[in-house]
Amino acid sequence: MVYFKFPFSENICTTDSSSTKKWVSFFSFDGSEILPFEGDIKQISQQEFLKNEINTHFLSFNLNGFEEENQNDYQEKLANVIGFIKQNNLSKLVISRRELLNYNGLKINLTQTFLNLCKSYPNAFVYFFIKEGKCWMGAFSEILGKFNKKNSQFETMSLAGTISVNDNWTKKEIEEQKPVTNFIRNVLGKFSENMEQSETYDHVSGNIKHLRTDFKAQITQENLENIISELHPTPAVCGIPKDLCQNAIEQFEKYPRKLYAGYIKVETEEYIQYFVNLRCAEFFKNAALIYVGGGITAESSVEKEWQETELKAEAILKNVAFT
Numbered sequence: 539m540v541y542f543k544f545p546f547s548e549n550i551c552t553t554d555s556s557s558t559k560k561w562v563s564f565f566s567f568d569g570s571e572i573l574p575f576e577g578d579i580k581q582i583s584q585q586e587f588l589k590n591e592i593n594t595h596f597l598s599f600n601l602n603g604f605e606e607e608n609q610n611d612y613q614e615k616l617a618n619v620i621g622f623i624k625q626n627n628l629s630k631l632v633i634s635r636r637e638l639l640n641y642n643g644l645k646i647n648l649t650q651t652f653l654n655l656c657k658s659y660p661n662a663f664v665y666f667f668i669k670e671g672k673c674w675m676g677a678f679s680e681i682l683g684k685f686n687k688k689n690s691q692f693e694t695m696s697l698a699g700t701i702s703v704n705d706n707w708t709k710k711e712i713e714e715q716k717p718v719t720n721f722i723r724n725v726l727g728k729f730s731e732n733m734e735q736s737e738t739y740d741h742v743s744g745n746i747k748h749l750r751t752d753f754k755a756q757i758t759q760e761n762l763e764n765i766i767s768e769l770h771p772t773p774a775v776c777g778i779p780k781d782l783c784q785n786a787i788e789q790f791e792k793y794p795r796k797l798y799a800g801y802i803k804v805e806t807e808e809y810i811q812y813f814v815n816l817r818c819a820e821f822f823k824n825a826a827l828i829y830v831g832g833g834i835t836a837e838s839s840v841e842k843e844w845q846e847t848e849l850k851a852e853a854i855l856k857n858v859a860f861t
């Protein structure tokens with residue numbers, strides 16, 4: 539089963555298994571896995587959603603033998619990443635880690651956690667699913683693409699650079715967001731002759747903010763899937779050149795990202811939308827893994843990058859409801 543909420547909406551949606559059409563699918567970061575949910579999208583009331591509490595005791599698998607990277611390990615790794623960035627003259631490389639949430643014998647009320655995320659992030663796409671023993675939940679507002687079926691307008695955004703809501707932007711974040719914007723402009727330019735680009739502005743997400751530039755372009759529907767596969771993974775979650783950066787990510791991270799930094803495709807009557815799967819966690823019977831990362835540049839401070847991942851993990855952690 540899958541539950542989700544669209545940005546700026548309060549309605550909880552699910553899929554109705556009476557149809558075999560697949561309107562909701564999760565794509566892994568490396569493209570090797572697609573998790574489709576069959577059925578038409580339907581709205582359900584909060585009462586109906588809350589009727590059956592779903593908690594982590596219902597899950598099939600325990601997390602065993604997981605060794606969490608501590609601050610020192612992570613910072614050491616990032617120092618090597620910065621060396622690699624300089625050596626290869628990269629504008630940025632996005633590196634992540636997995637933060638462990640041990641339940642210490644308690645259980646998590648997943649239904650309530652989902653509702654807390656919906657309330658904390660009104661502008662986010664929030665989802666929660668259990669399928670084939672896998673359980674993931676996430677809440678973020680980055681769009682890889684939004685296609686309007688009626689007028690063939692395609693929208694996307696360049697979102698990067700992270701600081702606490704009360705801090706001021708520095709050169710590091712401003713420089714870090716530019717390659718994302720340039721990359722998106724180049725890809726869209728191949729498919730559209732009338733593209734609009736907005737000013738760059740602040741995008742607030744709970745306790746942190748990012749730099750954001752919006753794009754709008756007229757495209758043809760036949761090109762939609764090509765555009766998405768050229769865009770994904772954008773330098774907001776990977777780096778450029780794509781292949782070199784994807785390889786470097788595999789070498790440095792040493793674990794598969796699975797659905798983290800992948801995307802979720804949701805098709806409705808009017809739109810086909812693709813949401814970037816960030817600020818997300820994978821839940822097990824005894825513990826959860828929160829996936830968090832950030833764009834590393836030659837100017838990065840390893841300590842600040844660690845703090846950034848702590849802030850991002852906090853976005854999920856403070857919404858977790860134990861029972």
Ligand SMILES: C=C(O[C@@H]1C=C(C(=O)O)C=C[C@H]1O)C(=O)O
Pocket residue numbers: 632634680697698699700748774775816817829830831832833834850
């Ligand atoms: C990689 C993540 O977030 C992405 C990276 C950002 C950054 O490097 O500043 C900001 C927003 C997201 O596009 C994450 O949340 O794990």
